[in-house]
Amino acid sequence: MNSNYFDDPSVSMNLEYERKNVLTYCLLGDPELDIYTDIPLKVKNPFLSEIYEGQNVSITIKNIYDEIVPNARISITSDNALYCTFYADNEGHCNFVIPALGNKKYNVVITGHNIIPSYFNFNTSIDNMEPEINNLFIKTKTTNSTSNIHFETNANDIYSGIDNVFLLLSKDGFENYWIYPMEKYYQENDYLLVICLENLTPGEYSYLALARDLANNIHIYYSQEFKFEVIGRKNEDNIGIYSNFFIVTPILCLTIISIFGIYKKYRNIRAREKDWELVAIEIRKKERMDRLRKKKKVINKNLKRKKG
Numbered sequence: 001m002n003s004n005y006f007d008d009p010s011v012s013m014n015l016e017y018e019r020k021n022v023l024t025y026c027l028l029g030d031p032e033l034d035i036y037t038d039i040p041l042k043v044k045n046p047f048l049s050e051i052y053e054g055q056n057v058s059i060t061i062k063n064i065y066d067e068i069v070p071n072a073r074i075s076i077t078s079d080n081a082l083y084c085t086f087y088a089d090n091e092g093h094c095n096f097v098i099p100a101l102g103n104k105k106y107n108v109v110i111t112g113h114n115i116i117p118s119y120f121n122f123n124t125s126i127d128n129m130e131p132e133i134n135n136l137f138i139k140t141k142t143t144n145s146t147s148n149i150h151f152e153t154n155a156n157d158i159y160s161g162i163d164n165v166f167l168l169l170s171k172d173g174f175e176n177y178w179i180y181p182m183e184k185y186y187q188e189n190d191y192l193l194v195i196c197l198e199n200l201t202p203g204e205y206s207y208l209a210l211a212r213d214l215a216n217n218i219h220i221y222y223s224q225e226f227k228f229e230v231i232g233r234k235n236e237d238n239i240g241i242y243s244n245f246f247i248v249t250p251i252l253c254l255t256i257i258s259i260f261g262i263y264k265k266y267r268n269i270r271a272r273e274k275d276w277e278l279v280a281i282e283i284r285k286k287e288r289m290d291r292l293r294k295k296k297k298v299i300n301k302n303l304k305r306k307k308g
Helices: 016-028 233-307
Strands: 056-060 073-078 083-087 093-097 105-111 118-125 132-138 142-144 149-156 162-170 178-181 183-186 191-197 203-213 218-221 227-231
Touching: 073 093, 083 093, 132 203, 132 218, 149 162, 149 203, 162 183, 162 191, 178 191
Parallel strands: 142 227
Antiparallel strands: 056 093, 073 083, 073 105, 105 118, 132 149, 149 191, 162 178, 162 203, 183 191, 203 218, 203 227
């Protein structure tokens, strides 16, 4: 506080901004300035492996004692004045994508808490290799217009890396087509790409997969066998009719056979009943004849008595 600054009658520390100006900016300097709290160290070069154009670069910032540097700042400048700054996380990890420009030199400055500004550079290699697609699966070759269709494939690129994979559908040999980006999931050695489509219009479709890497190289995965069919409502009704026919016909035949068997039993029972009816009639006739004979004998006895 031993300064001629306070000799000026106009100087005061009564107001908040006056105190902040003197006690903060004048004594401590810019509040954004990172103040050392330990002996500052340099960082190790994180760009030792080859880097390709368009690559998604993943680095970890460590000091010369192999200790993690949290929240480090990585400022990159290209030889054609492109500039960008990236920040590492609490674990010192940082990911960023290099522009798809081969044979370019980049200068790097890494700073951080208790870090001496460290300067590095690297050159990008040209990536002219196509990405790879391994297998393209579809769960069903025939489906209806209300069902979902699931596609799945694997892709990898050992240089710049996979940017995306697209599924293309066409009804006319890809003179006209629909394009769908697939969802990307990282696995141990490659990417798993999946997509589920729904509510497709009826018809026969051809399909293919198109992979693109971060350096804009593409690879098309196609075969003449890559086809599937979506059945419309009319065909579904026909299939339903045929299915019902093959299901109902055997049941109907069994029902008819059962009814015929029951009818046959009923007819046999009726035949037996008629036989019993005939027997009953004969019995009744015989009983009637017996009664007539008895009555005739009685009449003859009475006549004999009268004559005697």
